[in-house]
Amino acid sequence: GEKEASADGQKKVVLHVGSTVATTHAWYRAAEQMKDEVYEKSNGSIELVLDFGGVHGGDREITEAVQNGTLGMAWAADIGYATVFPEIGYVNLPYLFPSQEDVDSTYYNGWIGESVKSTMEKKGMEILGFTDSDFRYLTNSKQPVQKPDDLKNLKIRTPQNPMYVKFFTEIGCQPTAMNITEVASALQQKAIDGQDNGPILTYTFGFYQFQPYLTRTNHAFAGAALFTSKATMDKLSPEQQSIIRELGAKYADVSLKMMREDVAVFEKEMADNGVQLLDSTPELDALFKEAAKKVWNDPEATKNFDQEVMKKLLEQ
Amino acid sequence: MERNNKIAAISAAICFLEKNITVIFFFLMLCLLMIQVICRYYLHLPLAWVEEMIRYIYIGVGFLGAAVAVKERGHIEINILPSILKGILKSNHKVRKVLMFTDVIVYIIGTGFWTYIVYTMTHYMLEVKAQNQLSVAMEIPMWIIVAIIVISSILCAFHYLFNLILIFHLQKTLDTGEEEVLKQHE
Amino acid sequence: MSNLILFLTVFMLLAFLRFPVPFSMGLSAIAVMLYSGLPLTSVAPAVFASLDSFTFLAIPAFIFAGDLMAVAGISTAIMNFSNSIFGRLRGAVGAVTVVTSLLFGAITGSSLATITGIGGMMLPEMLKHGYDRKYSTALISACGFLGILIPPSIPGIIYAMMSGTNLMKVWLCTVTPGIFLGISFILINYFTYGRKQEKTKENFQLSLYFGGIGKSFKESIIALLMPVIIFYGIYGGVFTPTEAGAVAVFYGLIIGWIFMPLIKKNWPEKKIKTLVEDSAISSASIAMLMVFAAVAGRMITFTRIPEVLTNTLLSVTDSQFVFLLILNVLLIIVGMFLETNTSILLLGPILIPVATSFGVDPIHFAAIMLLNLEIGMVTPPFAANLFVGCKVGKVTLDEVLPHMIPFWIACLIVLLIVTYVPSVVLFLPNLF
Ligand code: NA
Ligand code: NA
Numbered sequence: 039g040e041k042e043a044s045a046d047g048q049k050k051v052v053l054h055v056g057s058t059v060a061t062t063h064a065w066y067r068a069a070e071q072m073k074d075e076v077y078e079k080s081n082g083s084i085e086l087v088l089d090f091g092g093v094h095g096g097d098r099e100i101t102e103a104v105q106n107g108t109l110g111m112a113w114a115a116d117i118g119y120a121t122v123f124p125e126i127g128y129v130n131l132p133y134l135f136p137s138q139e140d141v142d143s144t145y146y147n148g149w150i151g152e153s154v155k156s157t158m159e160k161k162g163m164e165i166l167g168f169t170d171s172d173f174r175y176l177t178n179s180k181q182p183v184q185k186p187d188d189l190k191n192l193k194i195r196t197p198q199n200p201m202y203v204k205f206f207t208e209i210g211c212q213p214t215a216m217n218i219t220e221v222a223s224a225l226q227q228k229a230i231d232g233q234d235n236g237p238i239l240t241y242t243f244g245f246y247q248f249q250p251y252l253t254r255t256n257h258a259f260a261g262a263a264l265f266t267s268k269a270t271m272d273k274l275s276p277e278q279q280s281i282i283r284e285l286g287a288k289y290a291d292v293s294l295k296m297m298r299e300d301v302a303v304f305e306k307e308m309a310d311n312g313v314q315l316l317d318s319t320p321e322l323d324a325l326f327k328e329a330a331k332k333v334w335n336d337p338e339a340t341k342n343f344d345q346e347v348m349k350k351l352l353e354q
Numbered sequence: 355m356e357r358n359n360k361i362a363a364i365s366a367a368i369c370f371l372e373k374n375i376t377v378i379f380f381f382l383m384l385c386l387l388m389i390q391v392i393c394r395y396y397l398h399l400p401l402a403w404v405e406e407m408i409r410y411i412y413i414g415v416g417f418l419g420a421a422v423a424v425k426e427r428g429h430i431e432i433n434i435l436p437s438i439l440k441g442i443l444k445s446n447h448k449v450r451k452v453l454m455f456t457d458v459i460v461y462i463i464g465t466g467f468w469t470y471i472v473y474t475m476t477h478y479m480l481e482v483k484a485q486n487q488l489s490v491a492m493e494i495p496m497w498i499i500v501a502i503i504v505i506s507s508i509l510c511a512f513h514y515l516f517n518l519i520l521i522f523h524l525q526k527t528l529d530t531g532e533e534e535v536l537k538q539h540e
Numbered sequence: 541m542s543n544l545i546l547f548l549t550v551f552m553l554l555a556f557l558r559f560p561v562p563f564s565m566g567l568s569a570i571a572v573m574l575y576s577g578l579p580l581t582s583v584a585p586a587v588f589a590s591l592d593s594f595t596f597l598a599i600p601a602f603i604f605a606g607d608l609m610a611v612a613g614i615s616t617a618i619m620n621f622s623n624s625i626f627g628r629l630r631g632a633v634g635a636v637t638v639v640t641s642l643l644f645g646a647i648t649g650s651s652l653a654t655i656t657g658i659g660g661m662m663l664p665e666m667l668k669h670g671y672d673r674k675y676s677t678a679l680i681s682a683c684g685f686l687g688i689l690i691p692p693s694i695p696g697i698i699y700a701m702m703s704g705t706n707l708m709k710v711w712l713c714t715v716t717p718g719i720f721l722g723i724s725f726i727l728i729n730y731f732t733y734g735r736k737q738e739k740t741k742e743n744f745q746l747s748l749y750f751g752g753i754g755k756s757f758k759e760s761i762i763a764l765l766m767p768v769i770i771f772y773g774i775y776g777g778v779f780t781p782t783e784a785g786a787v788a789v790f791y792g793l794i795i796g797w798i799f800m801p802l803i804k805k806n807w808p809e810k811k812i813k814t815l816v817e818d819s820a821i822s823s824a825s826i827a828m829l830m831v832f833a834a835v836a837g838r839m840i841t842f843t844r845i846p847e848v849l850t851n852t853l854l855s856v857t858d859s860q861f862v863f864l865l866i867l868n869v870l871l872i873i874v875g876m877f878l879e880t881n882t883s884i885l886l887l888g889p890i891l892i893p894v895a896t897s898f899g900v901d902p903i904h905f906a907a908i909m910l911l912n913l914e915i916g917m918v919t920p921p922f923a924a925n926l927f928v929g930c931k932v933g934k935v936t937l938d939e940v941l942p943h944m945i946p947f948w949i950a951c952l953i954v955l956l957i958v959t960y961v962p963s964v965v966l967f968l969p970n971l972f
Contacts (some may be wrong), residue, residue, distance in 0.1 A: 103581070
């Protein structure tokens with residue numbers, strides 16, 4: 039009943055919220071709270087329906103669905119929605135953000151976040167709030183990775199991103215791009231040996247069941263956002279719009295705090311389940327940084343990115 | 355009559371082409387799968403593009419083969435209608451008459467359904483093209499893969515239309531599924 | 541609820557008129573989207589994305605591998621081997637039919653290939669040993685689906701993907717029911733035919749018996765190696781199911797088109813091109829099921845049918861016992877009309893979350909669903925296995941049905957055990 043009216047005469051709308059992550063993920067927990075508060079504040083005129091677990095397909099499909107208004111909003115990693123908007127691919131450049139402080143100051147609250155927002159706006163999208171996705175660590179089923187030789191011929195799943203394919207080829211792996219919703223069965227069937235998500239996704243997607251070795255390589259960082267689109271906002275009254283904007287920003291931040299707490303919890307949970315968690319080594323770091331440098335300076339790998347931003351980044 | 359024969363010939367020729375392309379795609383797909391196995395276990399080569407190519411060829415096999423199956427009525431059907439009609443009507447002649455009528459309905463619905471799929475897939479193809487989406491490993495434009503679906507859908511719609519014309523021309527149903535049932539009861 | 545009713549009504553009506561099942565699914569999904577005011581923008585992306593998946597590739601490879609094995613004489617070799625083991629027992633030919641079907645179906649994963657392959661071979665043997673033609677046809681048809689319950693199987697792959705559960709566990713959960721059914725079919729055969737036969741006059745000689753097994757093993761070793769490669773490859777983690785399919789295809793090609801003609805002077809009866817053509821078209825028709833099941837899946841998610849169905853079923857009962865009973869009735873009815881893979885694609889997204897909310901383990905549910913749907917292959921009105929069996933046995937459907945009764949009863953008993961004694965099902969998957 040999309041067309042029923044709520045108590046105070048506002049037009050009642052049902053907004054589907056899509057995401058690929060599982061219901062154990064902080065995004066889902068935050069979205070559940072958001073759903074209740076949105077319903078309450080809008081006097082029942084906005085109902086959020088949470089379609090998590092990839093029921094609407096991978097990040098590319100979900101982002102397209104938000105863009106054309108099929109889905110009301112979505113939580114997705116920047117690396118996911120960048121498949122539809124390759125201009126913003128620079129946010130995932132290896133070693134762009136060395137620490138969490140850098141993420142907060144230059145990305146979420148800084149100039150990089152602003153340029154992501156403005157690019158998205160031109161495509162009819164509206165970012166309600168930034169949140170974390172994950173560190174990029176390396177997990178695999180073959181052996182503990184501590185030196186460059188351990189990486190040789192590991193078949194690694196990468197996000198659907200040519201830059202990562204290049205990066206992993208540089209360090210000696212066999213990269214294969216696939217949707218995150220297919221990774222668990224690929225790991226279980228041994229179609230791939232490993233993947234490069236951190237504790238949050240490795241735990242909530244259940245990848246750790248097939249991945250006894252994790253190395254904290256931290257070769258890149260993936261941020262994320264809760265976003266909607268102009269198509270959806272236009273269906274709402276001004277009051278409803280401001281509720282979505284206010285609570286979207288609030289709960290993106292709620293999920294961010296939850297996730298940063300989850301890191302330690304999930305790492306411990308994985309360790310208890312027999313996953314060997316290792317720190318990176320100077321040898322390994324050197325190899326990764328060398329490969330990163332090549333990616334940064336390869337015009338072919340960065341050709342689809344916003345060139346103005348790219349120029350600014352290279353100057354720094 | 356003359357024109358109908360021409361239509362039958364055109365539809366058969368298109369089907370022949372589709373079938374051969376599907377067979378080639380299918381065989382190519384199996385060969386690439388084998389190459390993937392060999393490269394992975396013996397040569398240890400990174401072959402992300404092979405996997406991607408297999409997936410896209412499979413899309414071609416699926417949709418082009420679907421067009422062939424429309425022409426040959428090879429799609430999965432629930433074939434209980436002939437037995438039921440046989441039980442009610444007793445006479446095989448009457449059963450065939452009713453089946454001809456239901457088939458005309460099916461072909462009209464089929465033509466309309468695939469015309470809609472053509473419309474919506476074309477729309478989607480243009481959207482993907484405007485966004486400049488590229489495949490990850492081979493970096494081919496994604497809209498080309500959607501275009502395979504568009505072309506196959508056009509063929510599906512055509513075959514339904516051809517079948518509709520043919521059924522009026524031949525004055526009998528085109529498949530042989532019900533003949534089994536009718537013979538069994540004779 | 542009105543969405544679900546509209547969806548099922550339009551679907552059943554179209555399918556009843558003999559509009560292809562996948563298109564009926566797509567069209568009824570689009571009808572519901574229009575009816576409930578949903579935008580149709582999700583149709584095209586779903587159509588495109590549904591086949592872009594690496595796991596679905598196993599399906600065409602195994603379809604082709606199954607056809608190849610029947611043509612390449614691998615099925616005959618497997619029969620000779622089991623005959624050397626069971627040939628002495630009373631009712632042996634019937635028992636061999638059961639075991640061979642199980643083994644053959646286990647590898648090919650196709651009921652129809654099993655019935656045509658094994659039926660064509662075993663029926664003359666059974667007639668020679670005095671079996672009734674109608675009864676033999678019933679036995680061959682009933683055995684068609686046994687192998688689907690033994691891994692690897694395509695319905696298992698589809699269920700695992702649909703539910704996000706572990707594929708190996710899904711495959712293993714139907715093994716015990718499959719073996720139970722195999723044993724009960726052998727018992728049925730013994731009580732209807734074996735008992736009436738005279739005991740063999742030859743004295744049992746251990747050395748002769750094992751000598752016979754050894755001899756037939758030697759003759760069929762090339763053929764028997766194929767299942768070994770596939771089973772070892774998949775279970776040992778050497779290759780993925782998709783790659784195993786490709787390996788099986790090439791092994792079949794080498795045996796059928798190089799080894800057999802050169803060594804045994806035995807050429808396959810069918811041309812490769814015809815085989816590829818048939819497999820390509822069957823793969824395409826199954827691919828369409830997946831495409832339009834994805835479209836229906838989007839509609840089902842947007843209209844929140846699982847939520848509605850859960851609430852409706854919950855309002856009828858909150859007992860797991862009664863729910864499982866309702867579920868079995870529902871699945872048997874669906875299985876009567878629909879093919880296995882279609883049913884999983886169509887009902888999986890609706891029923892799996894409902895079952896989970898009733899506290900049913902998704903692996904246990906897999907066994908219930910797969911067994912129910914396979915039994916549906918031998919229950920009219922839509923009984924693909926029986927139709928094909930009748931064709932092979934050259935008898936009519938109504939002549940076979942009375943002989944099916946004991947097999948149906950056996951199926952029902954095993955189904956009840958599977959439904960209400962989950963430990964029987966979960967024992968094997970839990971070893972992993
Ligand atoms: Na099987
Ligand atoms: Na049936």
